[in-house]
């Protein structure tokens with residue numbers, strides 16, 4: 001099963017994708033995570049894309065299309081994948097169609113998480129993760145039981161994404177509405193787009209997604 005998850009930054013695409021892949025036996029392809037690995041590798045490309053990501057703007061279509069195309073070619077995609085963060089522009093959506101056709105694949109579900117922008121700013125600017133096990137926390141909504149200590153692994157060093165500050169989040173939301181909304185409209189017009197309420201609790205969002213996927 002191949003799925004595209006849409007939704008603005010903070011909508012919960014990554015969280016939901018991680019929950020779904022365990023049950024469905026498919027993999028998550030997060031364009032943001034692929035880019036962050038590149039940044040942390042310290043490569044020249046990583047330095048270049050890291051600077052763009054910190055502004056909240058999009059990295060070039062050419063780079064993203066190359067990255068996702070080689071990721072989809074990987075044998076671990078054979079049972080299916082959830083695309084989280086790609087496509088984000090009209091050229092990326094067109095390139096995805098070409099990639100799928102080449103591999104004789106199709107997208108089974110295109111799903112948009114519906115959320116409101118102001119809540120996303122609060123969600124994103126307060127979130128942080130454990131550097132060791134990647135468990136997610138939030139300053140207000142989900143603090144560790146013991147202050148400063150990860151509930152899952154006991155680590156005491158946490159990480160905040162460089163692009164999770166308010167200025168960058170506002171820019172990311174603006175870019176989303178300007179560049180990504182038109183391709184969602186395209187999938188809607190084709191009659192393949194389904195929507196779920198992304199403002200409810202995490203498990204309730206997951207249930208809506210499973211209901212769509214059958």
Ligand code: AMP
Pocket residue numbers: 009031032033035052053054056057058059060061064084085086087088089092163172
């Ligand atoms: P995300 O983790 O999906 O919120 O993405 C973080 C940042 O990575 C975005 O703000 C962009 O700068 C960049 N990025 C992720 N996916 C894409 C994409 N499909 N096209 C262009 N830039 C992207």
